[in-house]
Amino acid sequence: METVLTTEQRILEAARKVFFAKGFGGARMQEIADEAGINKAMLHYYFRSKDQLFDVILEEALGRLWPTVGEIFMGEGTLAEKIGGFVDLYVEMVQERPYIPLFIMNEAQSNPAKLLARLGECRPPLQQMATAMQQAAARGEIRAADPRQTLMHLMSLVVFPFVARPVLKMFFGLTEDQFISLARERKREITCLIMNDLKPDTPVNN
Amino acid sequence: METVLTTEQRILEAARKVFFAKGFGGARMQEIADEAGINKAMLHYYFRSKDQLFDVILEEALGRLWPTVGEIFMGEGTLAEKIGGFVDLYVEMVQERPYIPLFIMNEAQSNPAKLLARLGECRPPLQQMATAMQQAAARGEIRAADPRQTLMHLMSLVVFPFVARPVLKMFFGLTEDQFISLARERKREITCLIMNDLKPDTPVNN
DNA sequence: GTCTATACGGCGATAGAC
DNA sequence: GTCTATCGCCGTATAGAC
Numbered sequence: 001m002e003t004v005l006t007t008e009q010r011i012l013e014a015a016r017k018v019f020f021a022k023g024f025g026g027a028r029m030q031e032i033a034d035e036a037g038i039n040k041a042m043l044h045y046y047f048r049s050k051d052q053l054f055d056v057i058l059e060e061a062l063g064r065l066w067p068t069v070g071e072i073f074m075g076e077g078t079l080a081e082k083i084g085g086f087v088d089l090y091v092e093m094v095q096e097r098p099y100i101p102l103f104i105m106n107e108a109q110s111n112p113a114k115l116l117a118r119l120g121e122c123r124p125p126l127q128q129m130a131t132a133m134q135q136a137a138a139r140g141e142i143r144a145a146d147p148r149q150t151l152m153h154l155m156s157l158v159v160f161p162f163v164a165r166p167v168l169k170m171f172f173g174l175t176e177d178q179f180i181s182l183a184r185e186r187k188r189e190i191t192c193l194i195m196n197d198l199k200p201d202t203p204v205n206n
Numbered sequence: 207m208e209t210v211l212t213t214e215q216r217i218l219e220a221a222r223k224v225f226f227a228k229g230f231g232g233a234r235m236q237e238i239a240d241e242a243g244i245n246k247a248m249l250h251y252y253f254r255s256k257d258q259l260f261d262v263i264l265e266e267a268l269g270r271l272w273p274t275v276g277e278i279f280m281g282e283g284t285l286a287e288k289i290g291g292f293v294d295l296y297v298e299m300v301q302e303r304p305y306i307p308l309f310i311m312n313e314a315q316s317n318p319a320k321l322l323a324r325l326g327e328c329r330p331p332l333q334q335m336a337t338a339m340q341q342a343a344a345r346g347e348i349r350a351a352d353p354r355q356t357l358m359h360l361m362s363l364v365v366f367p368f369v370a371r372p373v374l375k376m377f378f379g380l381t382e383d384q385f386i387s388l389a390r391e392r393k394r395e396i397t398c399l400i401m402n403d404l405k406p407d408t409p410v411n412n
Numbered sequence: 413g414t415c416t417a418t419a420c421g422g423c424g425a426t427a428g429a430c
Numbered sequence: 431g432t433c434t435a436t437c438g439c440c441g442t443a444t445a446g447a448c
Contacts, residue, residue, distance in 0.1 A: 007431080022316060026231035029424060039433060044425060101370075102315065105308060108372040110228055119376050126378070148378055148388065149395055152367055160362035163369075164307075166314040170325050172332070172354055182354065189355055193403045213413080235442065245415060250443060 008046055010036045012056065019057050020099035023106050024114075027054075058107070058115065061100050062122045067093050070125030079136035079198070083154070084191045090158045091187055098162045105163070126151060133198075142198035150194065157190045214252050216242045218262065225263050226305035229312050233260075264313070264321065267306050268328045273299050276331030285342035285404070289360070290397045296364050297393050304368040311369070332357060339404075348404040356400065363396045 005013070014035035018027045029050055033040040047053035072085045094101060107115045130147040137144045161168060161183060169179050211219070220241035224233045235256055239246040253259040278291045300307060313321045336353040343350045367374060367389060375385050 022231070023229070025228070026316060028422090030422090040424085041426080041434085042432065045431070048425095050424065099315075102311060105370050105373060106229075106312060108370075108376075109305075109308065110232055112372060116372065116376050119373065124377050149392065152374065152392070153363060153395075153399065155370070156362040156366035157359060159370075160366045161358055164311050164314075164361070164365075166318060166322065167311060167325065168358065170314075170322050171330050185352075186355065186358070189359075193359065193399065196402045196405075197399045199402075234440090236440085246442090247416085247444080248414070251413075254443090256442065 007036075007038060007042065010038065011043060011046055011053075015053055015057050016060070019054060020061075020097075020103050023103065024050075024054050024111060058118065061097075061103065062118055064093070064097065064100065065104070065122050066124055070128045073125060073128040073132040079132060079141055080191070080195050082132055083194055086154065087158060087187055087191050090154070091183075094159055094162045095183070098165065101159050102163045124151060124155075137200075140200055142195075143200045145198055150198070153194060153197070154190070157186075157193065161186065213242075213244060213248065216244065217249060217252055217259075221259055221263050222266070225260060226267075226303075226309050229309065230256075230260050230317065261320075265324065267303075267309060268324055270299070270303065270306065271310070271328050272330055276334045279331060279334040279338040285338060285347055286397070286401050288338055289400055292360065293364060293393055293397050296360070297389075300365055300368045301389070304371065307365045308369045330357060330361075343406075346406055348401075349406045351404055356404070359400060359403070360396070363392075363399065367392065 011032070014032045015027075017035060018032045022028075022031075027050075029040055029043055032053075033043055036042075043050075043053065047056065067089050069086055069089060072089065073082050075082070104115070104119075108119070126147060129151060133142065133145065133147050133150070136142045165179065168174070169176070172182075174182065217238070220238045221233075223241060224238045228234075228237075233256075235246055235249055238259075239249055242248075249256075249259065253262065273295050275292055275295060278295065279288050281288070310321070310325075314325070332353060335357060339348065339351065339353050339356065342348045371385065374380070375382070378388075380388065
């Protein structure tokens with residue numbers, strides 16, 4: 001139970017903060033050093049170069065992209081429960097680290113080579129999701145649907161509002177508290193939206 | 207019908223390209239000059255500083271954020287038609303200029319002051335949309351719903367896939383062509399998704 | 413209006429004392 | 431391991447010839 005962080009830990013914490021906020025190109029080694037309360041030279045002592053320091057941060061971030069989402073879809077229960085679980089977990093992740101998705105989308109555009117190579121190793125649980133959806137469709141719980149579209153719907157609905165948070169707050173004239181409560185309402189809304197879309201055809205009631 | 211562009215126009219075109227791709231911090235005046243086929247000094251001759259050049263580009267981009275969306279919701283027709291029209295128009299806009307949303311979300315985070323002031327003047331047509339939804343609800347065409355949530359749904363579903371395009375292509379293992387056709391399918395999907403969600407309660411069939 | 417040359421500062425990175 | 435000092439490069443911006 002040591003509350004004193006090592007120099008390396010303080011550097012990493014500072015680097016996360018600055019890289020996530022400014023991206024690779026916008027981040028300054030000096031700012032990271034200041035944030036960590038140490039000297040610029042120490043950054044190079046511990047991590048040779050800006051590139052290598054960035055790689056460590058990037059690796060961490062990518063590892064946290066897909067929490068334990070795959071397991072949710074492989075577990076027991078109805079698809080509605082699984083989708084609900086996915087949304088809960090994913091909203092929580094994005095809410096805790098809102099900078100990560102924007103950071104990743106940015107780097108994917110400005111430094112594609114660097115990012116996309118590593119991104120290949122962090123695929124979403126598309127296979128598990130497809131299986132879960134097929135089984136649910138066979139049970140008549142939902143209609144047949146393209147799991148890629150459904151995953152894109154889910155990611156869009158969960159991630160976008162946090163990525164665009166400052167813009168949306170301005171558009172809707174919201175305070176931070178109001179935004180948070182609006183975001184909270186969304187969890188349930190999103191699940192309903194998706195399940196409604198996947199409802200099986202009901203010729204009788206049509 | 208003059209195909210020869212003035213120097214100023216060529217600078218602006220080059221600046222759009224570079225700023226949209228790299229953001230303010232990542233863009234280099236040298237790159238803009240090369241792209242325009244002129245000298246670096248000319249940039250400063252026409253636009254004094256990088257900041258002022260950027261402001262011009264930003265202004266343009268903000269003006270194109272909301273096409274003539276407001277009019278769609280004020281016109282005749284069912285809400286389903288209006289939503290469909292919104293999606294068509296908005297997808298088209300984002301498809302044509304995919305860099306603009308990411309660019310705006312970025313600058314909103316890294317240079318909030320500069321952007322958010324001007325952003326206030328480019329609000330989405332929330333008022334028109336709210337009115338159209340209230341009227342549709344009164345006609346029994348849809349259930350009562352928070353127009354802010356509906357607008358957030360729409361923006362999320364339309365914008366996110368384009369902003370995250372490189373990432374999604376990698377996740378799903380898609381070529382550019384495959385991505386485009388997936389995006390095309392989405393237009394209809396999104397409209398259905400939203401209208402399904404807004405369907406009025408039907409106690410008889412419930 | 414367009415060019416070359418240059419000023420000036422900030423950046424990443426390293427050397428070397430302690 | 432930690433610091434100060436400094437190198438070399440590249441960024442924005444300007445001066446001045448044509």
